[in-house]
Amino acid sequence: MQRSxxxxxxxxxxxxxxxxxxxxxxxxxxxxxxxxxxLIPLLFEQCEKGLxxxxxxxxxxxxxxxxxxxxxSEKDRIDFxxxxxQYVERQVVLYDxxxxxxxxxxxxxxxxxxxxxxxxxxxxxxxxxxxxxKLSTFSARIxxxxxxxxxxxxxxxDIMEDLRSLIxxxxxxxxxxxxxxxxxxxLINAQKPTPLDEAKNxxxxxxxxxxxxxxxxxxYIKNNIxxxxxxxxxxxxxxxxxxxxxxGNPFVTAEMTKAVADELRITLMKCYYxxxxxxxxxxxxxxxxxxxxxxxxxxYIAMFDSQKPMDYEDxxxxxxxxxxxxxxxxxxxxxxxxxxFIDKVRIFKTHFATLDIRQDHSKHKLVVESVLKRKGxxxxxxxxxxxxxxxxxxxxxxxxxxxxxxEDAIVRDTIQNISQxxxxxxxxxxxxxxxxxxxxxxxxxxxxxxxxxxxWCGWEANKISFDIVPLFETMRGMENSEAVMQSLxxxxxxxxxxxxxxxxxxxMLGFSDGTKDGGYLxxxxxxxxxxxxxxxxxxxxxxxxIFFDGRGGPPARGGxxxxxxxxxxxxxxxxxxxxxxxxxxxxxxxxxxxxxFMHNSEQLLTAGLxxxxxxxxxxxxxxSRKLIEELSExxxxxxxxxxxxxxxxxxxxxxxxxxxxxxxxxxxxxxKRGNKKKLELTDLRAISFVGSWSQLKQNVPGYFGLGTAIKxxxxxxxxxxVKKLYKEVPFFKALMLNSMMSLSKCYFELTTYMKEDEAxxxxxxxxxxxxxxxxxxxxLISGYSILMQDEELSRxxxxxxxxxxxxxxxxxxxxxxxxxxxxxxxDLYEKIVTRSLYGNIxxxxxxx
Numbered sequence: 001m002q003r004s005x006x007x008x009x010x011x012x013x014x015x016x017x018x019x020x021x022x023x024x025x026x027x028x029x030x031x032x033x034x035x036x037x038x039l040i041p042l043l044f045e046q047c048e049k050g051l052x053x054x055x056x057x058x059x060x061x062x063x064x065x066x067x068x069x070x071x072x073s074e075k076d077r078i079d080f081x082x083x084x085x086q087y088v089e090r091q092v093v094l095y096d097x098x099x100x101x102x103x104x105x106x107x108x109x110x111x112x113x114x115x116x117x118x119x120x121x122x123x124x125x126x127x128x129x130x131x132x133x134k135l136s137t138f139s140a141r142i143x144x145x146x147x148x149x150x151x152x153x154x155x156x157x158d159i160m161e162d163l164r165s166l167i168x169x170x171x172x173x174x175x176x177x178x179x180x181x182x183x184x185x186x187l188i189n190a191q192k193p194t195p196l197d198e199a200k201n202x203x204x205x206x207x208x209x210x211x212x213x214x215x216x217x218x219x220y221i222k223n224n225i226x227x228x229x230x231x232x233x234x235x236x237x238x239x240x241x242x243x244x245x246x247x248g249n250p251f252v253t254a255e256m257t258k259a260v261a262d263e264l265r266i267t268l269m270k271c272y273y274x275x276x277x278x279x280x281x282x283x284x285x286x287x288x289x290x291x292x293x294x295x296x297x298x299x300y301i302a303m304f305d306s307q308k309p310m311d312y313e314d315x316x317x318x319x320x321x322x323x324x325x326x327x328x329x330x331x332x333x334x335x336x337x338x339x340x341f342i343d344k345v346r347i348f349k350t351h352f353a354t355l356d357i358r359q360d361h362s363k364h365k366l367v368v369e370s371v372l373k374r375k376g377x378x379x380x381x382x383x384x385x386x387x388x389x390x391x392x393x394x395x396x397x398x399x400x401x402x403x404x405x406x407e408d409a410i411v412r413d414t415i416q417n418i419s420q421x422x423x424x425x426x427x428x429x430x431x432x433x434x435x436x437x438x439x440x441x442x443x444x445x446x447x448x449x450x451x452x453x454x455x456w457c458g459w460e461a462n463k464i465s466f467d468i469v470p471l472f473e474t475m476r477g478m479e480n481s482e483a484v485m486q487s488l489x490x491x492x493x494x495x496x497x498x499x500x501x502x503x504x505x506x507x508m509l510g511f512s513d514g515t516k517d518g519g520y521l522x523x524x525x526x527x528x529x530x531x532x533x534x535x536x537x538x539x540x541x542x543x544x545x546i547f548f549d550g551r552g553g554p555p556a557r558g559g560x561x562x563x564x565x566x567x568x569x570x571x572x573x574x575x576x577x578x579x580x581x582x583x584x585x586x587x588x589x590x591x592x593x594x595x596x597f598m599h600n601s602e603q604l605l606t607a608g609l610x611x612x613x614x615x616x617x618x619x620x621x622x623x624s625r626k627l628i629e630e631l632s633e634x635x636x637x638x639x640x641x642x643x644x645x646x647x648x649x650x651x652x653x654x655x656x657x658x659x660x661x662x663x664x665x666x667x668x669x670x671x672k673r674g675n676k677k678k679l680e681l682t683d684l685r686a687i688s689f690v691g692s693w694s695q696l697k698q699n700v701p702g703y704f705g706l707g708t709a710i711k712x713x714x715x716x717x718x719x720x721x722v723k724k725l726y727k728e729v730p731f732f733k734a735l736m737l738n739s740m741m742s743l744s745k746c747y748f749e750l751t752t753y754m755k756e757d758e759a760x761x762x763x764x765x766x767x768x769x770x771x772x773x774x775x776x777x778x779x780l781i782s783g784y785s786i787l788m789q790d791e792e793l794s795r796x797x798x799x800x801x802x803x804x805x806x807x808x809x810x811x812x813x814x815x816x817x818x819x820x821x822x823x824x825x826x827d828l829y830e831k832i833v834t835r836s837l838y839g840n841i842x843x844x845x846x847x848x
Contacts (some may be wrong), residue, residue: 004475006106007792013102015800016165018095024176025087025183036083040807042068043084044366047810056753057813068740078828081811088808089187089839091550093156094179095804096589096842099797105594106793114599118606119224131609135225136232140575140604142591143239143356143548144202145583152588152842153448154204155185159206164593185310189311195252199242199260203267205587206352210238211271214599215344220598222343226427232345236601238266238353239435241581245358246417247439250409254417260435261355262306263426268352269303272315275341282334287325291318309427312349319345351432355424357417358437358471363410364449368394370411371401371456390445394452395493401456401724418457421466430465437508439520440479441470444487451494461493466500469548473510475518478530481507482537489541498543507534508548519705520638522632524735528570537572545574550581563603564737567610568730570618577607624729627721634712635705638770642704648765654820655751655760657695657812660834661688695840697750697809702742707773710781726781736778737791743775744787744798745844749810753817801843 025037043064050060061081065071071080122131152160159182166175193201202757203475222230235459242261276299280292295318304311319342326335369382377393378384379508385393403412404421436454438446447468454464472481485507488494498505509530515523531547538545566578582591591597620628642648652658693700713722725732748771754764775787788795815832823829 002160007796008662010102010793010796011424013105014099015796017102018098018800021094021098021167021175021179021727022091024179025090036080036087039069040084040087043807044803047806051747051749051752051810054752056817057750057810058817060810061096061814074823074825076834078825081815081832085808085835085839088805090182091493091840092801092839092843093152093160093182093187094163095800096280097160098158098167100596101164101167103593103599107599108594115221115602115606116224118609121610124476132227132608135227135230135235138605138609139232139234139237140601140608141237141239141354141548141579142601142604143241143579143581144205144353144587145241145581146246150798153187154188154201155597156182156187156451157204157208157588157592159185161593161780174348177622186502188835191456195243195249195256196259196263199240199263202240202242202587203263203352205592206238206264207267207271208591209594209597211268211344211348211352213594214238214347216594217338217381217598217601218343218347219340231346233343235605236347239581241351241358244355244433246363248358253413254420257355257357257417258420258424259501261428263354264355265309265350265428265432266303266306268348268350269299271348272345273299273303273346277651279334279337279341283322283326284339285326285330287329288322288808291322291325294318295322310350312429315345315350325433349429349431351428354431354435355428356435356437357421357433359414360439361441361446361449363414364368364438364453365445366408367411367414367453368449370406370408371399374405375399387444391448391491391781394445394448394455395491397452397456399456400458401453412560414453415457418453418459424660434465435467435469435506437469437471438658439471439486439510440474441472442474444484446470446484447488447493451497461497462500464497464500467504467506469506469508471508471550472511472530472552473508475522475526478509478526480637481530482533485534485537486541489537489543502544504546505538506542506546506548508550510550515701516684519636520701520703520739521628521706521709521735522636522639525628525632528573528731531574532570532572535572544576546577546579547574548579563600563607564734566604566607568618568734570620570731575608578604580604618730620729620731624725624732625723628729629733631706631709631713631722633666634709638705638708642700642766645763646764647760651763652689652692655696655754655757655777655816656692657816657833657837658688658692660716660830660837661691661828663834666817691837691841694745694844695812695837696808697745697747698771699742699746700767703774703778704767704770706739707770707775707777710777711773714777714780736782737788739774740778740782741794741798742786743771743778745802746771747802747809750813753813764822805840805843808836808839814839 026604044235046064046068047060050063051057061077065077065080069080071077122128159178162178163175163182166178190535191199217236218233221235240260243252243256244261245255273296276292276296280296283292290793294317298310298314301308319338323335323342326332326338365382369378372378372385372393373380381389401415401419403415406412406415421433431561436450438450441447447470450468451464454466455461470481470484472478485505489498491848509527517523518526534547535545562580589596590600693702709723710719713719727733750767751764755761757764779785780785781791784790786795788798812833815829815836818829819826819833
């Protein structure tokens with residue numbers, strides 16, 4: 001489809017439909033909603049014109065209230081603003097539904113590589129033998145996280161699903177009715193969700209989308225591959241963090257982890273029960289009645305009684321027997337439908353998704369310290385022991401820990417949790433929970449503390465059925481990672497453990513904290529170099545390296561066009577699996593319905609499979625590496641200076657929405673680590689850090705320093721080198737294109753008033769100048785006349801979404817100004833700021 005045709009289709013299927021259905025909002029059942037509905041376009045116009053002419057949000061809204069809305073009292077104005085926020089929130093839901101409904105049509109003629117295209121390439125290259133081995137072992141794992149940027153409740157997701165179906169059929173009266181339902185349905189949590197609530201929200205998507213989508217994707221691959229015996233049921237895997245990720249979340253306890261594991265298994269049994277129920281309507285034959293009824297009864301018990309789980313063999317063996325009878329006695333009638341169900345059982349087994357455990361290294365250090373104090377080995381701290389002594393204790397000492405012996409809640413819960421993991425594996429199968437991730441890994445003890453704790457919590461060393469996964473997320477962690485892994489490989493006990501784990505080691509790289517620590521270009525370049533180095537050290541030691549990428553939604557947290565990133569990996573990066581986190585609103589916006597899940601999963605698979613197999617291998621020459629290194633250091637110097645600016649943290653605290661993330665009932669996890677009175681950058685969660693810049697429409701972590709770095713080379717007459725780098729190195733181009741997305745979502749006009757802010761004018765100008773320079777330099781090296789020039793659909797979508805939320809953003813800034821002035825009704829203005837977070841993040845779809 002040509003670009004003009006694509007845009008025409010977008011206009012017809014998205015823009016026009018949204019405008020038509022948006023007019024139905026005039027009938028939403030709100031008090032005075034008609035007035036709000038009619039005034040929204042006018043308010044948008046006043047906001048856009050006012051900001052462009054340099055007016056402050058306060059001036060724009062005061063004039064609007066006086067000249068157009070005739071709202072005089074401050075209380076009435078606040079009430080009016082709340083209604084506008086509610087209105088805009090629902091416009092975003094409608095736009096999401098319209099765009100999602102148009103997804104299949106817009107992607108009919110995409111240039112992206114589908115599985116079918118991939119197999120066609122294999123045919124043309126006569127390379128089936130070459131690819132057969134890769135296909136039999138390759139997999140992509142998407143890990144759904146609990147991070148607090150997922151706002152749509154199951155009730156709203158149901159409404160969106162109904163809207164998508166109705167929009168495709170143009171059933172205008174039913175759409176009107178559903179929009180009225182939306183108007184009366186709360187979009188936000190009345191109270192902070194518990195980790196179990198968060199888990200249930202995402203399990204809802206597992207049950208209603210991924211269960212069928214994974215089955216269809218596997219069947220699609222199986223039908224298109226030239227191998228009747230294809231049995232790589234792990235080609236697409238699901239991971240799960242809610243209830244297992246306790247890093248910085250004191251509400252995730254051992255009991256919570258157990259409850260979530262049960263919920264995953266029980267929900268899967270319900271899926272199996274419903275599938276079997278449908279199959280029984282077809283398999284009405286006499287000899288099948290007894291085995292079908294027996295399996296049905298056992299599933300029924302397992303889905304209501306968490307103490308009576310079914311083993312995988314208890315499900316798959318009866319299905320195999322039923323299949324034999326069907327083939328031998330009933331002419332294989334409906335065997336295809338039965339096989340489809342059996343394949344799903346082989347994919348999900350009894351776990352549905354693998355529940356990962358994650359905790360920060362400092363907490364394990366606290367536990368080990370507490371244990372050694374109690375044993376009388378140290379008086380106060382671990383520093384009393386040498387590394388050799390510490391290593392010997394962790395690998396050799398045979399102790400049995402009792403949680404009741406310790407006072408500290410974290411210590412007790414950590415011991416209790418590790419002790420119960422064997423029981424979770426017994427109920428959900430080993431794949432149900434077999435990875436323990438350590439945040440902020442920077443030395444060998446990040447891994448050995450966990451290994452030692454397993455040994456002391458009831459696990460025999462030769463039966464630890466867990467992968468211990470270091471998460472290297474800081475610059476220091478990445479710099480130390482090679483030495484850390486080599487030291488681990490040199491330990492006979494740990495090497496024996498890896499032998500029992502299929503000579504494989506998973507290592508996680510953190511894009512979010514990496515970018516917060518090192519800036520956009522340096523963090524991403526460091527991660528690539530770290531992957532290459534770790535691939536090398538693993539290969540040298542006969543270990544299969546698996547990389548797990550901790551990626552967020554926006555480019556500043558490793559997001560953006562994910563398939564483009566993986567397709568651009570160099571040949572020196574181990575390519576056995578793709579593993580990445582999918583979090584927040586990205587879960588619903590990228591993998592939220594069957595069509596999106598199928599498309600984006602295919603993109604992941606083909607990006608990984610085609611890398612190094614077709615065409616030119618991705619090799620970054622020595623000269624190109626030197627150039628990227630130079631740009632990386634130049635951009636880091638600029639970002640580091642910003643990070644250390646005396647106004648950096650105060651600006652975020654006093655001029656952004658940072659503190660309001662913790663006030664919103666979004667997620668169970670606190671917005672920062674620790675309880676220090678004075679806020680430090682290291683304490684800040686990447687989500688609230690990146691999200692706050694997004695709410696300001698400044699998106700600093702997604703580009704800051706790039707402009708300065710490129711300009712420095714331009715001033716030396718070397719811009720041609722950078723242009724060549726952009727053209728010839730896919731990795732660098734992918735980073736620049738993703739950065740363009742961050743820049744395209746900036747709107748500094750919103751905060752132009754800060755130029756006159758006595759405290760922060762200089763700091764705001766630093767941000768603004770780097771934004772302008774980065775935009776200018778990226779356009780220069782790409783040859784584009786506008787940002788995202790070749791991504792017209794994404795560009796149009798961004799434009800519409802930004803327009804929808806502009807009134808909401810102006811209201812947010814107005815409220816922040818009022819709070820700064822200590823105006824009356826400060827508590828209500830704070831509620832406006834908090835409430836305005838939802839609509840803006842949902843509209844951005846990958847802002848945090």
